[in-house]
Structures are given as structure tokens and as C-alpha cells.
Amino acid sequence: MSGAAPGGVLTFGEGLMKLALPPAQRLEELGNLRAECAGSELNVAAALRTLGRPAAWVSGLPGGPLGDWVRAHVRALDVQDLSLERPGRLGTFYLEDHHPPRPSRAVYDREGTAFQALTAADLNGSWLGGRSALHVSGISLALGPGPRALALALVGAARERGAVVSFDVNHRRLLLPDHAAADTYGPAAQRADLTFVAERDAELFGGAEGLRALNPQAQIIVTRGARGSETHLPGGEVITQDAFPTAGPGRVGRGDAFAGGYLHAYLDGGSPREALRFAAACAALKTTLPGDQLRASEAELRAVQAGSETDEPRR
Template identity: 35%
Template sequence: MTGRSPAALVTLGEAMAVAAATEPGPLATGTPLRLGWAGAEATVAIGVSRLGHTAAWTGRVGDDAAGAMILAGLRAEGVDVSAARTDPAAPTGLMLRERRTADRLRVSYYRAGLAGSRLTPEDLDEERITGARVLHVTGITPALSATARAAVEHAVSFARAAGVTVSFDVNHRERLWSRAEAAEVLARLLPYADIVFAGPEEAALFVPDVPEDEPGRMARALTRLGPGQAVLKLGARGALVATADDALHVRPAVPVTAVDPVGAGDAFVSGYLAALLDGSPVEQRLRLAALSGAFAVSVPGDWEGLPRRAELGLLAAQDVTR
């Protein structure tokens, strides 16, 4: 990392090209598609960058047009990709998004054995991790391959030893692995996490004895497994945070017209972590997280709708604190 300024947030994971149908109906010859790209960790890096903090992303893309598009897009958003790898041995992954009906999306992934899944511990820039204030990982990357899993496990253990705040979004994907396997693997990450993000179904991977309709209890139970903060994302119902001192903070969602729900959770995380980097208290972290999520769902695409600081006032009228 010599000669480079440290990034406040460092993240690692998979990014892939996206071909998204622009009109409702089954995919068929002549279906109009919009080309773009996406990735959970990359979305968080973009969100944090747009909100005024430096961010870096590590991952692998293919030595192809899709990979070049992804890296150029991240650079354009101010995200440092100097530690990313272009893999000549595997192409960039692909996501197909079909608008099967006007209000139902259907997603297909082509990622097994492709560039994003070939991440290894050797790809990590340890000096960059120790220079960061926050390391952010998700439960998607460990599901991609044994080497990607090892990379995440090495990153969180290395960051924790260096005193870097570790953020972990469970982000369970049932198409990638079973709940039983996910619970076994991801439970190993919890003791390294300072902050864990989850939905009720994801939290149930680790605290199956707590009813999902009691999110406050679920969040408190998660803090007893290691994280100092457990953030439960409740969708349209808002979110809540339990802290290690048993405090509970609740935040309603910001009411907006939802256009595309994909990426809302990652947008929420980016707002929370940006406010953490601001030095804001938990209540303000939840506020910025809720605003970021509301902006994201109001625009088609995973990350395109993420807000900049100057835009936050656009939803001020809807941001009603209860």
C-alpha cells in the first residue's frame, strides 16, 4: 500500500455484470435489456463514498469487457480498486434480471467457477486492511468457494487483531448453500464482528430458539454471540439496533414509492457505516441508513439510486421520527 492513502472503509467480495430486462414479460428473443453491474460489497463501498468517506474494494473480475466496465464504474464512484485483480483464467460473472410481471422480479446467476469466486487470501492487501477504520464483509462471499471463504475468514481475523472495526452483513443466499451449511460457516465470523446486520430469517440462523416476530429479542441474542451491535433490517417496518449494554434503538422506514427493491439492504448498510465513520450516535446511524435505503429502492438498479450528502434533504419530509 506504499504511496497510497488509507481508505476509511475496506471491503472485499464479488461483482458481476447485470443484464436487466427493461419491460415486463418472460425473457425471449428481442427482450430489451439494460447492461450494468452489481455486487453487495461494491454497493456498500459506493454508498460510503457518495456520503463523503474514502472506500476501497478488493475482488476479482475477468479480463474482459464486463470486468473493465465494473472497475471503471467503481473508479468513477471514487472507490479505490487498486487491490482488485483481473483474472485471465476466468470470465466475469453474470446476473440476468427478468421482470416476469410488472411487480415480480426473477433473477438468475452465472457465477460458479468464474472470476469472483476465485478470490483467495493472497489477494488481500493486509496493510490496506490495517489502515482502515472499518472492514465490511458479507455472507455471500464465503458461499462462493473454499478460497473465497478463506479470504473472508483471514480478513476478519486480521482486522480484528489490528483493532479495525469489523462489519458483517449476513446476506444469506439460499441458492448458494443450505441454511445448515450457512449457519455453520457464518457462525465462525460472528465472534470477529463488531457490528452484524441481518434480517429476521438470517438472524434465525444463529438464534433459532428466538421467534422471528420478536426482532428485539433476536438482536439482543446476537450481541451475546460476540458483536457489540446487532442491526435487524425489517424492510418496510424499519430497523432496530441492540447494543452490548442491552440498549435498544428502533427506527421506522422512510415511506417512498418503491421501484426496485434489489440492493436496499446494502444501501441501508452503507448509510449506517457512513454515519459510523462520521462519529454519529446509533440513532443518527439508523436515520442515515433508512434514508439511504429509501433512495435506493426509489430508482432501478442495485446502486444507482444511492444518495449523496447534498441530496438527503430531498426525503426530509418523509423522514418522520417516531
């Protein structure tokens, strides 16, 4: 990969307060809660920053202490905060963290938020100044007409500037019914250079072949959980990557670490095979960490790829 100074990335998405229950506890038995700052696109920006790439984040936040709390967290991640203050509240969700066969569960409280007050009229051309790429996700497209319009306006502006457009379908069935998914996410998928999609969500488009029909030129990256991942190239070649063995408390945010790692390697001149392997290492290391954001050096990730890390302590 190139040793040149890395180009920056702009991400766009909602900031949230995640209220996490103790492991294996159910909401019906609610006791202690742990507040964490969350948001898929912010997680991607955090992954890029920990890898040494400049990253900025655009959102809508309320005034007052809760908005200030999110802004302080963004600054602590060393991500440039371009959020706009808007009327409304901070989105919240509750998370039950379980292990198979009991599924984890999220309960959203995301109506009337400051993020939903954003519109395409908020677009600021300077946000993309000097950026190499834009990253957006289907979550923003599902949260209402205002955020959807601004996300698509950003995609259009990025295309005009020649910046890479990275789109993660990131379908949330609690926000958008399956039958509306293809129409809602399609306009972004059609214009993306990189499209990330979980295998279960690719079927919303008719599989990777359906996404290819929408966009003949994109790299389509399909994540398959413990069965690894694959990149579908425009010429029809499919590159596969096994998942790295991993364990730990950090399943939430793993897909965002994967997307951030792939985008970082792609912008650094890595081949699709190299980017896929690097992304898989990012997802593996994220799983070892609590919270939603990846914290790892590129050297640690190279060691995972090389198979030189073990569970023995360094002494």
C-alpha cells in the first residue's frame, strides 16, 4: 500500500445514546444500564481514525447536555465534528446482549430526533473539501425523508467531486420493512463505488446479482458472519476471505469496523483481496473489544493477518 499521506473520509449518520444492559439481562428485568455513544457511521469514522486516516462526521444533534455529551465523545475519538444543532432530541436505543441460542435484542426510541430534522437544504459543499471518500448507510435513508434527501445529496456531491462513494446497506428491520428496502436503498447503491451488504440483506435485492444489475461498476462486498466475506468484482470475479478466529464482548460495531477497514485499505491502493483480508482482521479485533468503536493499530491488524498473534500474554 502507498506510504503517501492518507486522504480523508466524510461519514454521515445519526449519533445515538446506547443504553446497554448487563450481559444476558432482559429488559423485562431491567436494572442497571450503561450509557455509550453509538452510531454506525460514527463507528466507521472511528475505525478510520484509529488506522491513521483523517475522518469527519456530519450529523444533527440537539443543543444542551446530551448533544454536548456526543460532541465530547466525537472529539475523544479524534474525529472532526461537523454536526449541526437542530431542534429535537437525541436518539436512544436499549441493547440486550445475549449469546446463542438466545438472540440479542435492540429496542429503538428514535422518533422526533434532531437528526430527523436535517434536510437536503443543509448540504454544505465545504464538507467534502479535500475528502477522498464519503461513507453513508441505509440507516440514514430509513430514518425519514429529510435525512434520506441529505444523504443522497451528499452522494451526488461526492460523485461530482470524484470522491469514492462507500455505501453500507445496513438494513434495520425495526426501522424499515423488508418490502421497502430495495426502493429506499437503491438510489445510493446505484451510485456507490463500494457497496457493503450482509448476506441476509443481499436477498432484498435479489442477491449480489441484483445489486450488480443496479450498479455494474461497483465492488459489492458481502459479509457472511463466521463464514467469512466475499467481494464481487465488476468483471464477475468473486474473491473470498475466511473469518479470523475471534472471541469477546464486541459484536456490536463489528460490521462498521469491517467497512472502515476495507475502505481504508481500498483508499491506500490495496487490491480487493488485500482490502478484504484487512477488513476481516479489523472485524476480528473489534470483536475482542467492548463498546462500539474499533481501537487497534495497523501493526496489530497486520499481525492478525499474518497469524502471529496468540492468546498468550506478552511478557
